[in-house]
Amino acid sequence: MMLEPEWSDWRVFLAVARQGSTLAAGKSLRISQSTAARRVSALEEALGVKLFERRAHGYRLTQAGEAVLPLAETLERSALAIEAQARAQSRAQGGTVRITTEEVFAVTLLTPWLREFHTLHSDIRIELDCTRELRDLGAGEADIALRSTASHQAEGLVGRVIQNDDWALYCSRDYAARKGLPKNRRDLLEHDIIGGGGGGLWRVYSGWLEEMGLLSRVTMHYDGSNGLLSGIKSGLGVGVLPVIVARADPDLLQCLRPTRHHERKLWLLTHERVRHVPSVRLVTDFLYERLMRHIRDTEPAEPSLSPVPLPVGP
Template structure:
């Protein structure tokens, strides 16, 4: 029979979430449950232990001295549970041959149309690539994806990878815009034109940082949360913006008005965690991409 005196380990995640977020409401949002569930599970944990872990204040919840003492051990249980869930998910993906690759959305269309993935699937019918599209860097250590096709500064020493090509950026405008408003002849003239930029969610992107540096007083007429949004805004003639040359040069309605811009150049890499890199499915993808590097470079560089 079930021992009713045993600790329900699942209750610990509610304690950790309240400690992390400072309130039961925020903890509930993070755990995707309602606030009352967090309060009930936290109260059940404290009843089982027989001592309070938290104190309620007008501004939220604070840990008691005992709660502070127990928090590291609870966090260790959380890490172990997440590691188990990740190992279980990895095992299922390995058995199914699924490779989740994260990369920017515009690149998915170019890769798909190139026939590159068709050749990979034909060579390795037991493996299947699934895209996780994002312009932001997803955390491979948290299992957001298995492989990242990523350009930019890679400071995560936990990842291993291979250079596949160069990421070049230039400044573009639509032909309609140029006909009506002209185009900048120098970078210093960018401030004289309406610009399309990123919103706050992409404020750390190198293109956003570069525009702030070279045209701090410029008028930003539209903000987007993706490179695809930039592209569509420029095509619509809203303003001008830096874009990857692989995208901008492929659009007949766009004109490259400046660049490539050396400050925006980066390297395209295929990245994975070492233990994931060694799995048969991911190893097959790495080897294939290296073999097809001549076909891949025009896709990612233009």
């Protein structure tokens, strides 16, 4: 008796079509090469048609394989949407809301507010994800994102702009008392620079430092954005921080003002599929209100420092 193809068979088919071999497909799916090859053969037998040409250097789609590829991709999208919906409903029923953001935002802004939220709504469990990987809200990898982006949001994402995602150079009061407050590029050539931040942030930040002739002044490097904050507050040198975080800390002094000519915005996002789930809506509204209050409470008078082209968020 011939078994009907299952979604898992089509999943292997897509992996082989994209990777070009059963070895690479097996690695991406965390199954053995022999299992991947066996699943492809079983799918071909069930359909009664050859989907791949077996070659010395890998697998190549046949004409029949090319014909079914778009249908398999449609099946994949539907299966992923079903899985994401099930995960979202599971979290909603269990009262769990997962938030993803940059670690410096998580530590300085969200954690104190979420302590207050827990006092008000102890029945809702919060998962705070500070990974550098961009979590896919559409796939249900998180429910809410506090995210910096210069591009239009992906289809299905809904949210509100918080403000421009401005970053500027800061130092601690202790550091300024010892070595002075740098106010321009020439001053910075005499100061210690703290580098790092990880991922996209360091790519932008290091490029700016190199352009300004300051990369050789980096005396300490941190792997994450929270490390940058720690190093600056410890008085180790001058480094870049998000303005929304740093201007609320009385121990930090802004050295140079960021440029206003960039497209990056700080967004509070969720997905249209879960935006009306009561727990997600409650957390989203709470965070938006706290973010806007924080901005109002920390908005400084117009600074006297001259703007310079500083890097912005990752």
